[in-house]
Amino acid sequence: MKKITIGEAARQSGVKVPTIRYYESIGLLAEPERSEGNQRSYEQSHLHRLAFIRHARELGFEIDAIRTLLTLQDDPHQSCASADAIAKARLIEVEQRIRSLTALKAELEMMVKGCGHGRVDQCRVIEVLADHGECMHPQH
């Protein structure tokens, strides 16, 4: 068993050093052994954990959701209904976010296209912002 330093763990997992310490401080990652000089010394299991966390964060899961997913992973005989529910909830969030961003994109495109690159008083960008009535999506 070669010891894995926090820097090495960061390199292998793609999670930054301070973030690893932060995850430990909030109880998301188990405290590793320490070297004689008080430096953290990780096992492979920690690296798996970090990879899991990182992937989940990239998918936009919140820390609390990840906490739940991790406890589920630790008890493989449990029903995966909760995991399923968490993922479904996240999926709905993502779909909603995409819809709203798509509307914003359309509005921004109008603004940018309408900009005559002249003076501010003829600028669609400023104008649309100032007068929401001109906006394509007054419901927002």
Added chain:
Amino acid sequence: MKKITIGEAARQSGVKVPTIRYYESIGLLAEPERSEGNQRSYEQSHLHRLAFIRHARELGFEIDAIRTLLTLQDDPHQSCASADAIAKARLIEVEQRIRSLTALKAELEMMVKGCGHGRVDQCRVIEVLADHGECMHPQH
């Protein structure tokens, strides 16, 4: 000139009372007159400002970008190149965000569809999170 209280301003602008005070504190909204009893008393100009800010926030512009846009609006003879640049930058951000969310959506759909609703050890949700190699988009 009837006086507009902060509550009334909040109702008309759709910006919450504490948020209005917050905008004032960071210098985004000019300090209004005060009543004898030290209560804020707004003018129409403040309401226009608030509407502008709110719309810009809904479009996802950052406070600093809004600060710039507001100073541009105050000087209508200036070139609107900066406004154009800010809006374009925001558009690019939004497009990027939509692309990445669309990828996440696909991955989440795979996870949810693959979940057999049984035990955790057969669950795609947990499995995909744990093993990034199974992920559709290993580049993220």
Added chain:
DNA sequence: TCTTGCACCTCTAGTCGCTAGAGGATGTAG
């Protein structure tokens, strides 16, 4: 062996854009 220099340690405070709550003053309707 000494020293250089990077990586590590803890701790606090800052980021963004609000939001919540305490504790008190003001304004208005009945």
Added chain:
DNA sequence: CTACATCCTCTAGCGACTAGAGGTGCAAGA
């Protein structure tokens, strides 16, 4: 005159980190 809503200021909290200060550990070269 008394409720009661609304207002005031101030501080602290949110999530998920990130930055920096001030100090220690450790491996490699001279």
